[in-house]
Amino acid sequence: MEGVGRMEAEGNGRGYLSERGWKSWAFTLDHKRIGAMYLWTTTVFFLIGGVFALLLRLELLSPQARYFSNHTYNVFFTLHGAMMIFLFIIPAIPSGLGNFFIPLHIGARDVAFPRLNLASYWVFAAGFLVIIGSLVAPMDTGWTFYTPYSAKSAAAVTTLSLGIFLIGMSSILTGLNFIVTIHKLRAPGMTWHRLPLFIWGMYSTSIIQVIATPVVGVTFLLLAAERIFGVGFFDPTKGGDPVLFQHFFWFYSHPVVYVMILPAMGIVSEVIPVFSRKPIFGYKAIAYSSVAIALGGFLVWGHHMFTSGMSPLANAIFSLMTFFVAVPTAVKVFNWTATLYRGSITFEAPMLYALTFIFLFIVGGLTGPFLGALATNVQLHDTYFVVAHFHYTMMGGTVMGFLAGLHYWFPKMTGRMLNEKVARVAWALIFVGFNVTFFTMFILGVRGMPRRYAEYLPKFHTENVISTIGSAVLAAGILVMCWNFLQGLRKGAPAPANPWRALSLEWRAASPPETENFPEIPLVTEWPYGYGTPKG
Amino acid sequence: MSDPSGEHGDPAVAFESAKLGVWTFLATEVLLFGALFTAYTVFRIRYPEMFRVEHAKLDRVLGAANTVVLITSSLMVVLGVDAIKRGKARLLEAYFGATILLAGVFLCVKYAEYAAKFHHGIYPRTNLFFSIYFMLTGLHGIHVLLGMGVLSYVIILSRRGRLSASYYTPAEMSGLYWHFVDLVWIYLFPLLYLVG
Amino acid sequence: MAHGTGHSRRAGIAVFVALLLLTAVTVLVSYVDLGLWNTVVALLIASVKASLVALFFMHLKGESRLVWGFALFPIVFLALILLGTLSDTMLR
Numbered sequence: 001m002e003g004v005g006r007m008e009a010e011g012n013g014r015g016y017l018s019e020r021g022w023k024s025w026a027f028t029l030d031h032k033r034i035g036a037m038y039l040w041t042t043t044v045f046f047l048i049g050g051v052f053a054l055l056l057r058l059e060l061l062s063p064q065a066r067y068f069s070n071h072t073y074n075v076f077f078t079l080h081g082a083m084m085i086f087l088f089i090i091p092a093i094p095s096g097l098g099n100f101f102i103p104l105h106i107g108a109r110d111v112a113f114p115r116l117n118l119a120s121y122w123v124f125a126a127g128f129l130v131i132i133g134s135l136v137a138p139m140d141t142g143w144t145f146y147t148p149y150s151a152k153s154a155a156a157v158t159t160l161s162l163g164i165f166l167i168g169m170s171s172i173l174t175g176l177n178f179i180v181t182i183h184k185l186r187a188p189g190m191t192w193h194r195l196p197l198f199i200w201g202m203y204s205t206s207i208i209q210v211i212a213t214p215v216v217g218v219t220f221l222l223l224a225a226e227r228i229f230g231v232g233f234f235d236p237t238k239g240g241d242p243v244l245f246q247h248f249f250w251f252y253s254h255p256v257v258y259v260m261i262l263p264a265m266g267i268v269s270e271v272i273p274v275f276s277r278k279p280i281f282g283y284k285a286i287a288y289s290s291v292a293i294a295l296g297g298f299l300v301w302g303h304h305m306f307t308s309g310m311s312p313l314a315n316a317i318f319s320l321m322t323f324f325v326a327v328p329t330a331v332k333v334f335n336w337t338a339t340l341y342r343g344s345i346t347f348e349a350p351m352l353y354a355l356t357f358i359f360l361f362i363v364g365g366l367t368g369p370f371l372g373a374l375a376t377n378v379q380l381h382d383t384y385f386v387v388a389h390f391h392y393t394m395m396g397g398t399v400m401g402f403l404a405g406l407h408y409w410f411p412k413m414t415g416r417m418l419n420e421k422v423a424r425v426a427w428a429l430i431f432v433g434f435n436v437t438f439f440t441m442f443i444l445g446v447r448g449m450p451r452r453y454a455e456y457l458p459k460f461h462t463e464n465v466i467s468t469i470g471s472a473v474l475a476a477g478i479l480v481m482c483w484n485f486l487q488g489l490r491k492g493a494p495a496p497a498n499p500w501r502a503l504s505l506e507w508r509a510a511s512p513p514e515t516e517n518f519p520e521i522p523l524v525t526e527w528p529y530g531y532g533t534p535k536g
Numbered sequence: 537m538s539d540p541s542g543e544h545g546d547p548a549v550a551f552e553s554a555k556l557g558v559w560t561f562l563a564t565e566v567l568l569f570g571a572l573f574t575a576y577t578v579f580r581i582r583y584p585e586m587f588r589v590e591h592a593k594l595d596r597v598l599g600a601a602n603t604v605v606l607i608t609s610s611l612m613v614v615l616g617v618d619a620i621k622r623g624k625a626r627l628l629e630a631y632f633g634a635t636i637l638l639a640g641v642f643l644c645v646k647y648a649e650y651a652a653k654f655h656h657g658i659y660p661r662t663n664l665f666f667s668i669y670f671m672l673t674g675l676h677g678i679h680v681l682l683g684m685g686v687l688s689y690v691i692i693l694s695r696r697g698r699l700s701a702s703y704y705t706p707a708e709m710s711g712l713y714w715h716f717v718d719l720v721w722i723y724l725f726p727l728l729y730l731v732g
Numbered sequence: 733m734a735h736g737t738g739h740s741r742r743a744g745i746a747v748f749v750a751l752l753l754l755t756a757v758t759v760l761v762s763y764v765d766l767g768l769w770n771t772v773v774a775l776l777i778a779s780v781k782a783s784l785v786a787l788f789f790m791h792l793k794g795e796s797r798l799v800w801g802f803a804l805f806p807i808v809f810l811a812l813i814l815l816g817t818l819s820d821t822m823l824r
Contacts, residue, residue, distance in 0.1 A: 112553045176560045183798065184553045210560055211809050214568035218675075222575075225671060230661030233575055233671075239586075239664050244578060247817045248571055298812060302820065311823035314816075559802040566806035567813075574814050578821045600759045607751045614744040614789050715789045722781045726774035730762035 015415065015512035029114035030515055034121050035100030036413065039406075042096055045087035045128070046399075050478065052080035057437075057471040060464045065454045073454035074140035081143030082160075086167050087128055089398055090256060093263035094209070095124070095174050097405050098202050100413060102178055104506035105196045107187025107524060109516045112180040120173040127166030134159035142452065144253070147234035147245040151226045158227050161220035168217045171259075175209030178202055187505070189524035193287070196504045196528050197280065200287040201266025204294035208255045208262075212298070216252035219245065243308050250301035258297040260394060261361075262290055264401025265332055268354045271404050272336050273529050274502045275351035276343025280529040282335035289328035296325040306377045315374055322372035329365055333358060344532075348500075349423035353404035356431055360396025364389060367442065382452070385445025391438045403430075403481070410485070411499045415512040416492030422484040429477030436470025504528040547703070554705050558712045565679075569720055572672050576727065579664050590665035591732020593658065595649065599729035602645050603721065609638035610718040613687075613711045623701035625694045632687050632694075632707075635714065639684045646677055669728055676724060679717045686710045747788045754781050 016032045025033055055076050059067050068076070099117065103110055111117050134156040141150045141157070150157050182203050186195070223245070225231040232238025234245040273280045280286065302310060302318030336358055345351070367389045370376045380386065410418050440463045449460045456464065498507040505528070509517050580587050616631030653659075653666070660670040690710045693699055699707060758777040762770065787793045792803055 113557060116557075172561075172564050176557055176564070179560055180553050180557045183556060184549055210564050211567055211806060214564045215571045215813065218568050218571040221675075222671065225660065225667075229659070229670070231667040231671060232661065232664055233579075233667060238661075238667075239579070239583060240667075241578065241821065243820065244575060244817070247813075247820065248574075251571075251813050251816070298809060299816075302816065305820075309824070310820045313823050314820040317819060555799065556802065559799055563802055563806035566810055570806075570810040570813055573810070574817050577814060578817060581818070581822060596759065596762065600755060603755050604752065607748060607755065610785065610789055611744060611748040614748075615741065618741055618744070712790055715785050718789075719782050719785050722785065723775075723778050726758055726762070726778050730758060731771045731774045 013415075013510065013512075013514075015510050016515045017415075017512055018515075027118070029110070029118055031099050031103050031111050031114065031117060032413075032513060032517075034117050035096055035098070037121055038091055038096040038099060038124070041125070041128070042088045042092040045083050046092070047478075047482075049080050049083040049088060050475065052076050052083070054471055054475055056080060057468040059454055060456070061468050063456050063458045063461055063464075068454065070454050071140055074142075074452075075138045077452060078139045078142055079135075082131075082139065084394075085143055086164060087131070089260045089394060090171060091124065091167075091174075093267070093398070093402050093405065094178075094202065094205050094259065095120070095171075097267070097402070097409065098178060098205075098263060099174070101409065101506055102181060102199065102202055103185070104412075104509055104513065104517055105199050105504055106182060106185060106190055107505050107518065107522045108181065108185035109518070109521075111177050112185055113177050116173055117177055120170045120177070123166055123173065124170035127163050127170060130163035130166060131160060134163060144249060145220075145223065146249075147223065147226070147242045148236065150223060151234060158224045161224040165217050165220050168213045168220075171209050172213045172217075175206035175213075178206040179210065182206075187521050187524050191524075193284065194524055194527045195287075196266075197269035197283070197286050197290075198263070198266035200290045201262040201264075201269070204290040205259050205262045207291075208259050208294050208297065212252040212255040212259075215248055216256075219248040219252070222248075243305065243310060246305050246308055247301070250304045251298075254301040254304060255294070255297040257390075257393070258293050260398045261401075262293060264357065264398045264405075265290065267401045267405040267408070268336065268357050269332075270502075270504065271350045271354040271408050272339050273531055274408075274500050275348060275354070276340050276345050277531045278339055278343040279531055280335070281338035281341075282331075283527065283529065285331050286335050289331045292328040293325065296321075296328065300325055300372075303372055303377070306374055307381045319372060319374040319377075323369065326365070326369060326372075333362060333365070348407075349418065349420060349427060350404050350408035350500075352424065352427045353400050353407060356427070357397060357400040357404060360392050360400060360434070363439075364392025364396050367392065380445060382450055383445040384441040384449045384451055387451050388438045388441035388445055391441070396434060396438070406485075408500070409506075410488060411495030412506055412509075412511050412513070414489055414492070415495050415510075416488050417495045417499065418488040418492060419484055422480065422487070426477050426481035426484055429473055429480060431477075433470050433472070433474030433477050437467050437474055438470075440464075440467040440470065502528075503530060551705050551708075554709050555712075558709045562712070562716050565716060565720075569672070569675065572668070572675065573723075573727075576668050576672070579668065580732075583664065586663060587665050587732045590663060591728065591730075593653075593656075594669070594729050594732075595652075596729045598645055598649055599725050602642050603725050605638050605642045605645070606718045606721050609635045609642070610715055612638065613714050617704065617707050617711045620694070620699050620704040620707050621701060625697070625699055628699065628707060629691050629694050632691050636684050636687050636691075639680050639687075643677060643680060646673065665732070672724055672728065676717070676720055679720070683710075683714050683717050686713060743788060747784050750784060751781055 016030055025037060028034060055068070056073070059065065059073055059076075065073065099111070137154060137156040139145075139153070139155045139157065139160055141153055141155065145157070182195075182199060222231065222233050226234060232240040234240050234242050236242060269280060269286055299321045300318055302314055303322045306315055306319070367385070371380060371386060371389060407418060407423060410416070444460055444463050444467075447460065449456055495511040497509070497511050499511075500507070505522055505524070506513075508522060612631045612635040616628045616635065619627035619631060658666055660667050687710055690699075690706050693706055754777050758774055761773050761777075764770075766773065786803065792800065795803075
């Protein structure tokens with residue numbers, strides 16, 4: 001990668017942020033601005049979703065319903081789940097950080113279809129506006145919207161279905177854009193095996209978005225049709241089959257957990273070698289395991305339905321397949337650990353979050369097989385064990401990966417450095433708060449506390465109080481972190497082009513990058529992980 | 537696969553990108569209809585008798601006629617794209633105009649069929665066969681409508697002199713989409729009208 | 733980017749005629765009661781027609797491996813959702 005050093009610009013200009021005024025954002029075709037708009041939007045929904053979570057924990061301070069009615073509680077956990085899943089976790093890393101960094105990573109000036117990219121954002125915006133509109137009669141079905149209840153509920157299910165359909169469409173168009181961009185716009189010399197691992201993660205993610213999302217789109221159309229026209233696909237009184245809804249729903253919603261986790265794994269694969277000053281261990285294994293996870297993720301949707309009355313053969317097949325998906329995930333964890341081994345590790349905030357990701361994801365991952373195994377699943381199904389498991393993977397995994405990415409790329413995106421001390425305080429609060437909140441739930445689950453109820457038996461009281469205290473600490477950590485971001489944005493020290501001495505292409509652009517990223521398209525001669533070797 | 541092409545704005549890259557984009561979009565479409573085909577299969581296996589009796593209520597002559605209409609419209613698109621490759625913009629407009637006209641005929645026949653069903657008191661809620669019939673043909677009809685819009689847009693581009701023998705990407709891409717709409721109907725027709 | 737030729741027009745018309753003939757065949761066969769084979773024949777003919785459209789009208793014939801990949805890829809997943817769902821509904 002010699003001969004491009006002269007392109008390194010200093011981070012004193014405002015780069016792609018130079019233009020001002022709302023029109024320069026609303027009509028922008030710049031992938032970086034579109035990425036930034038997604039980041040702002042999704043972060044707002046993350047905070048709103050978090051407030052709902054805190055309200056749930058507040059209610060669970062006492063065994064009896066004290067602050068809210070049961071219906072209100074149902075609405076709150078539905079909104080918490082639906083917002084976090086559809087408006088935060090699914091779009092945040094792919095559409096936010098992905099939009100910003102895919103072209104920078106592969107040495108392109110923009111995505112393949114910039115206008116389609118902008119359209120995707122506005123379809124997304126239309127989607128969340130419709131979803132907000134559906135709050136006139138808020139959902140109480142849980143974020144999975146299972147029929148037959150969702151077909152009969154008095155809530156605005158039809159409106160909400162349309163909103164989710166739009167969000168899905170936006171997700172498909174973004175995935176399509178990324179696939180074509182990665183295939184067609186790589187810089188000269190950027191072969192597949194020189195791609196940053198974040199790109200491998202994003203490519204696999206995009207495949208899932210394109211293949212799986214239409215199925216959930218049509219499912220919500222059918223749900224709407226059931227309510228409007230009386231179509232009976234999911235209605236047993238008309239010969240329909242409610243379990244069919246679950247098949248369609250999970251054909252999308254299981255692979256989509258990999259839409260959430262694969263990009264986060266990609267970020268961790270970027271951050272670990274930079275802060276260990278070592279080449280990534282087992283590049284190809286990590287790269288291909290992303291693809292394997294994406295494809296394998298399509299084979300296991302039935303493991304969400306073990307207690308739905310599905311056929312015994314299907315139960316056995318889906319349970320078996322589930323264990324195979326664990327393998328490529330374990331391959332990744334092994335390779336990250338091997339990368340850390342004897343590295344010159346430093347603990348800046350991005351690295352802290354990346355290590356947290358690995359730690360929490362191991363806990364979340366290893367509790368997966370308990371649920372994937374048919375026998376233990378029947379015992380633990382719909383208990384707090386499940387809640388703990390997916391929060392360890394979703395929040396402990398995806399959100400930590402997202403935060404690692406935000407801290408890692410903050411200097412690149414904004415041209416300013418974060419206050420490292422405050423960032424570490426926030427991290428410590430988040431780490432402690434998270435584990436206190438959710439580890440307790442594993443215990444509650446094994447002891448048999450069912451999820452999704454506002455009331456519980458008095459014997460679960462102590463753990464619930466502990467969990468609520470943990471959630472307050474977690475919230476405090478998030479607030480400190482947000483404050484740090486805002487401070488950094490306003491008066492952080494100017495960031496150099498490459499504060500972490502990283503080798504991937506985005507660090508060759510200025511901080512913040514110019515509108516077309518690179519003065520001239522870089523020529524790539526090496527992979528981006530040559531740390532600690534003479535050339536690195 | 538390992539020869540990155542680099543620069544934005546290279547027309548050959550743009551053409552290849554657009555083509556890959558359309559094919560990826562069609563992959564999405566396959567799964568969109570795929571979920572409905574799955575529902576069709578599940579219920580057909582579960583209720584063979586109901587499907588046999590109910591599908592006889594559809595008019596297979598009208599269905600066949602509509603198949604011919606769509607196949608012809610696809611040929612028009614083929615000839616239209618061929619025309620612009622030879623630089624004949626007016627010919628492209630004529631052929632694409634014919635496609636839109638045929639699409640209109642298709643929708644009119646569809647409308648007549650729907651009207652006849654409603655007249656006989658058959659609605660999407662009547663039974664599962666007609667639930668599937670209306671959902672599949674309805675979704676397909678929406679695609680026909682969208683296709684008419686896309687083809688009209690190409691005609692407008694051509695009228696403005698934006699298409700030529702060296703740049704015909706929009707014509708080619710809209711053509712791919714239109715053939716796909718035809719392709720879906722090729723399966724819908726026998727599954728709904730002929731074998732129920 | 734292939735250029736339009738008389739050859740491609742003739743090929744297009746030939747495919748069109750084949751599609752019309754196959755349509756006629758599939759309609760005629762549907763009037764004969766073959767039991768389960770009706771479905772098999774109908775799907776077979778439909779697949780031949782679909783292949784003709786894809787290969788010639790959509791030019792899949794001369795396309796790169798990459799485009800072939802994206803054309804065939806979704807069919808695998810279509811098979812998957814069908815088989816996965818049927819593994820439950822047929823054996824419940």
